[in-house]
Amino acid sequence: MLLQILIACGLRLKDARWLPLDCVSRDNDGAPYLLWINRKMQRQAFFPISEALADAIGEQQQRTRDRFPHGCPWLFPAHQANLDGSTPMSDTYWRAHSERWLTDLNLTDETSTPVRVTAHQFRHTLGTRLINANVPHHIVQQLLDHMSPEMTAVYAKIHNKTVRRHWESAVKINADAQPVTLDGDHPLADASWTRLSLVRAKVTLPNGYCGAPVQTDCEYANPCLDCRFFITTPDFLAQHRRHRADTQTAITDAEHAGLVRIAEKNRRTLSRLDAIITALDAPPVAGGRPQEAADAAS
Known part of the structure; x- marks a missing residue:
């Protein structure tokens, strides 16, 4: 139970161990909050919690009341030498319990080394x-x-x-399915990353990023596969595949209706999407470039 609170609310261990028994409050809408004391700054604080966590805390409260029917001030009372319930769970007890839990889980990293979690x-x-x-x-x-x-x-x-x-x-390509690289060792690498961060925040696209300079105004509010500033990554493969399916449907509908120019325009879009999807599907290599581009550069 204490672990659930640590994960959900991010309390320091001492603050979690010393939670008062009545530590759930509700606002006028009935939303639950964890009431805790920030002992580092000696003040009361609140953290919004889910109903599920509030219910779990309620079960812990009942266990504590059953153990100490005459009253206990703590949600997590000490398990030993605590006949009157006046002592909260100790730091040593929690750490020992945590170590046993990690051992039972056999939690390891990618090198099979046991992981220590604080x-x-x-x-x-x-x-x-x-x-x-x-x-x-x-x-x-x-x-x-x-x-x-x-x-x-x-x-x-x-x-x-x-x-x-x-x-x-990440693999990054433009609308022509050509690799877009950012050399981390370049003297302007930090400045370049700052610029990219700004332009990424400037225009939100459903299938990639706008790589245009911050000062550039764009007349379009949607992504354009003909734009030289367009950048995309494998994170957007699902969107590109949906776009391709929609484009194929548009081509079929246009052909059935005899709309030759619309069908041809969508075929150009389909060709670009095929190139983008193929490039993003290529196995990644060092530097975040598609394998074919890396081979060509070597």
Whole structure:
């Protein structure tokens, strides 16, 4: 139960161990919140939780009440030397329990080395996931009850590094199915990544990214396979395949209706989509380029 709270709410281990028995509050709409004490800053804080977690906490509350019918202030009371329920779960007990759990799971990394997971890693994971989900920084700061925006900014830096690493390693092609490369060792690599981040945020496309300079105005609000700034990756293969199926249907309908020019226009789109899908389906290699392009460059 304590592990569920760590994962869902990102509490520090001490704050989770010292949760009060009555730690679930509800607002006027009936939405549940975890009431916890930030002992690092000695203040009360709240974290919105799911009904499922609220129910699970309710079951833990009942177990504690059954064990201590005369009252206990803690959601997780100590299991030993705690006859009156006045002592919360100890740090040593939790760590020993966690180690046994990891051993039973036989959790290992890609080299078959046992993985050690600390309670604080769940806090970092939650913070990073919130940033990845585009939750505003000030909201993340409030949810994790950080003392300053700088503490929350750590997760944004982790997110940026992760996105950049994924982008640099991914296969990237343009509308002509030609590789688009970003040399990480180039003196302008950081500046180039910043530019790409800005233009990616500038125009949201369902099947790729707009690589146009930030100052460039585009008369179209939708992706254009004839645009020299268009960039796409394997993340958008499903969209390209759907686009291809729709285009093939449009060609068939146009041919049946005798609309020769419309059919021909869609055939050009179909040809581009076939090239893009083929290039994105090619096995990736170092540098994020299709195999054929890497062979040609060698």
